[in-house]
Amino acid sequence: MKVFGFYKSKKYLQRVLISIMLSLVIVLMASTLANTYILEKSVKSIQEESNLKVLTQFQYNFSYMNEVITHLSYFVIKDNLLIPLMFDDMLPKMDLIRGYQRMTNIMESSSFLHSMAIYNHSQNEIYGTTSNFLLDGGVTKKKIRDWLLDPSQPHLTSRLIPVNLEKEDGQIDTFAFIVTDSFKPFSSHESAIIFYIKSDWVFDSLKKMNVRSNRDQGDLLIADREGRLYSSKINNTYVNEVNSLRIQQMITSSNGDLKRPSGFVIGDIAGVKSMVTYLEDPIPDWTILYIQSYEKLMEDVTKTRVKSFGISGVFLLMAIGLSIWLSYKLYHPIEDMLKRIRDHTTGKSQPGLLEGDEFDVMSERYLKLSEKLHEISSEQIVNKYYIRKFLTDSQMYSHHDIVNLIEKHNLHISVRHEIRVCVLRIDHFMTYDRNTTASTKKMYSFAIVNIAQEIMIKAYPCEAVEVWGDHVVLIVSMCGSSTNAVSEQVVHLIREIQLTIGHYYGLSLSCGISDKISQLDHLSAGYTQALNNSLYKIIFGYRSIITTDAIKENLTNSLVSIPDIIERKLSEALKKGQMTEAGIELEKAFSLVTKFNYDDIHRAVNNLAWVIKNTALEIMDNRVSKFALNMDYIHHIPQEKETLEEMYLTLLSLCAKIIEGQRPGTTERNDLILETMKELIHQKYSDVNLGQQSIALTVKLSSAYIGKLFKESFKMTITEYINEVRLRHAQILLESGNHTVLEIMEKCGYSNPSYFFRLFKAKFGSTPKEYRMKKSIS
Structure with a gap:
């Protein structure tokens, strides 16, 4: 009962379960019915095609048989021994004997002939070959005469006509084939030969097909143009006037105005649902019918349908069980929400006792809560507005006006004690602002405001408000203790706020605290001071708590730049x-x-x-x-x-x-500089102004730097290297050229002869003139 009561109280869950289960039932049943319908239709289509193939083969056999008998009739009607039996008024005895002998020979030569008769119009006499015809006292003869000369039913010639020659139960045992001199329907004013064809020969092909298929699938019947049915089976249940009329109506109704020569129909025949396949005109005015029991025909389909419904039922039960389990799993959050709503509302009534489902209950509770929240939030909006105005534009109000507003809106701000303003600033704000969504920022701001106020208000009256997105402001009324003790207590509570926010939300906060404020209209100044103090986390680091005393040296420092x-x-x-x-x-x-x-x-x-x-x-x-x-x-x-x-x-x-x-x-750079310098010296050694300073200007480096670099690399100064290069060129010119010493001096970049002579003599041990003279002598 408890389970039923639990289920009854969950109206939304009921709808979910019922909808899922009905959907499963409908889908599975529709799928099963569609599959069995398609299977049944496919079987019927295949069976129709198979039956038409059988009937087409049978039609071919009929046509072939009719052709064989037609050829025989052309031969027999011109037989000289049979002509006297057909046309002589007075038949000699020998002609009669010869004629009977000829008919006997024809019968023995044709296996498909049952019997043979000749009608002589002149004598109005019928001659037959069978023993019954000759010995039964004229019974067979009379039956042939009555059928042949019946004025109400003229017979067509040269085609098979179903007759019952010997049987009395209406079943055909032969097919008659009338041959005359003309192609007009037979009349009693002309002679004719009548062949009687064995009925077994006609139906033999279908019987063989049924034997090959290892099962008797149906009955073969022939309908004449009047709709009468003929069968090779004895006591065939379909061969009666009622069934003949019923089959004819079914075929006519199926054809309509199209008059199709073949097809199949399904209906009740003799109280049994049957499938009738028909094929018209195998021989003019005949219709071949193949009648099968629909129940036997669809026996495999019925078994398949039963199995399919059984399998679908099993899967349906499994699906229902799975859907119930999933529904309860999916319903679990809704049930938890209902529990929370009941826990936070005064009414403890069960959802099932109310009108509507669970969502109606939640909607009702939500509306009530939202009304209360709207009332609270409207009041809070006004309160937060005035608090922000006090912080940003307190000079616009007098002390008396602020006191009246605090008392009117029941703000947690003392009008008799000192006040300190605390600014809680979010650390790493650029990263926070870039990676946090707008909705999450609102949630964090709401959390910081409420947590900070809740912690601080445990010791001091406090109001908290978010002024900008990166910081929250606390207005703390310093009630009770001395100034130092109060400051330590405020720092302790600020530290607790930082730890709580960091633990639950992973945010780091720094805090700036203002000096004490005695006048309420100085709140803006206190807020500005606390905000400026919070900026000095640049020195003290994250999660720092900064007072004016801590940054006194910074505020009074006169140094403004790095030396x-x-x-x-x-x-x-x-x-x-x-x-x-x-x-x-x-x-x-x-x-x-x-x-x-x-x-x-x-x-x-x-x-x-x-x-x-x-x-x-x-x-x-x-x-x-x-x-x-x-x-x-x-x-x-x-x-x-x-x-x-x-x-x-x-x-x-x-x-x-x-x-x-x-x-x-x-290394690469120094080598390149040195090589560049040496190349410059070798190219411009003749320039009088070439020196360390000009080279430094060319390579865009300081003179001291390249001088030091060159000295460390080559163990000589740049000037020494320049003189080395110049003196080597002067030596070459003295040895090989006809230039004067002064010309050589100028070509090598020297402008002072005494300086050139002194350097040359120090290098080679003689003056330039002496050096040339020695070389010329040697």
Whole structure:
């Protein structure tokens, strides 16, 4: 009973179950019926095609048989021994004997002939060959005469006519074939030969087919033009006037106006549902019928249908069980929701006792809750509006006006005690804003406001409100304790708020706390101070709690920028690849920055970023190959990072990349510079102005740098190397040319003869003239 009561109370679940089960029943039953219908239709179509093939074969046998008998009749009617029996008025005895003998020979030569008779019009006499005809006292003769000369039923010639020659039960035992001199219907005014064909010969082909199929599928019948039925079977149940009329009506109704020569119909014959296949005109005015029991014909289909319904029933039971299980699984959230609704409403009535289903119950509860929520939210909207106005535009109100509004709206703000404003700012806000949906942001803001107010109000009257998307403001009334003790308690509660929000929502909050506020109309100033204090998390880091005392040194500091010497040393250390020196200078810079005002901090760090960027660009300009470094990102670092620690580590890492990027190309770069310098000296040695300074300008490096580099590489100064090159060229010209010493001096880049002579003598041990004279003598 409990289970039934549980089910009865779940009206929506009832509809779900009933709908699913009815759908399953309808689909499975429709599928089964469609399959069995298609199967039955296919079997009927196949059976019709098979039956028509049988009847077509039988039609062919009839046509062939009729052709054989026609050829025999043409031969017999012209037989000279039979002509006297047909036409003589006075028949001699010998002609009669010869005629009978001839008929006997014809009978013996044709296996399909049952008997044979000749009608002599002149004598009005019939001559026959069978023993019954001759010995039964004229009974057979009279039957032939009555049938042949019946004026009400003229017979067509040269075609098979079903007759009962010997049987008295109406069943055919022969087919008559009348032959005359003309092709007109037979009349008593002309002579004729009558052949009687065995009926077994006619039906033999179908019997053989039935034997080959290993089962008797039906009955073969022949209908004449009047609709009378003839069968080879004795006591065939279909051969009577009622069934003949019924079959004729079925075929006529099926054909309609089309008059199809073949086809099949299904209907009740003799109280049995039967399938009748028909084929017209195998011989003119005949119709061959093949009648089969529909029940036997569809026996396999019936068995298949029973099996199909059985299998469908099993699957239906399984599907119903599975649907009930799934329905209860899917219904489980709805049931949980109903339980929660009942737990949070005053009424404890069961859903089943109310009008409608579970959703009507939830709708009713929702409407009631939404009405209450609307009342509460309307009041809260007004309250939050005034709180925001107090924080942003308190100077617009007098102290008395603010007191009246607080009392009117029952705000948790004390009008007799000091107040502190706390700003809770979301850390990593750019990432939070970029990766959080609008609906989730609303949920987080709602959670922070309510949790912060709930925790703080345990110790002090408090109002919480979201002013902007990145921070929440608490107005805390400092009731009860001394100022220091109160401050410590507020810090403790703020820390609890941070831990709670971090644990449940994974958000990090930093907090700025204002100084005490004695006048309510100074709330805007307190909010601005708390908001500015919260910005100094750039120094203290994430989840910091910042008071004015903590940043007093920053607010009073007169230093606003980093000394140029630190920036210069940092740049030189980067150019020289000295990571330790670069790190020391960067650390000095950030040590000074931590004492700056907030605005000056950003400006100083931004300047540092530009110094590093410009140094990196200068280094890259002096390199053959560039190192992979995104220069555009450097000056965005102060805006993207929220703390000095993050900025310091990012810039330090950047310096390391710059120095590391120089090392693979240092040797290559120095070699290239040295080779360039040597090439310049060899090309411009004749230039009087060639010197270390001019070479430095050409390679765009400092004179001191290239002088030091050249000295370290070749163990001589650039000036010494220039003199070496000039003196070698002067030596060559003295040995091979006809130039004067002064001309050689000018060609080698010297303008002072005494300086040239002194250098030459120091190099070769004699003056230029003495050197030429020695070489000419030798």
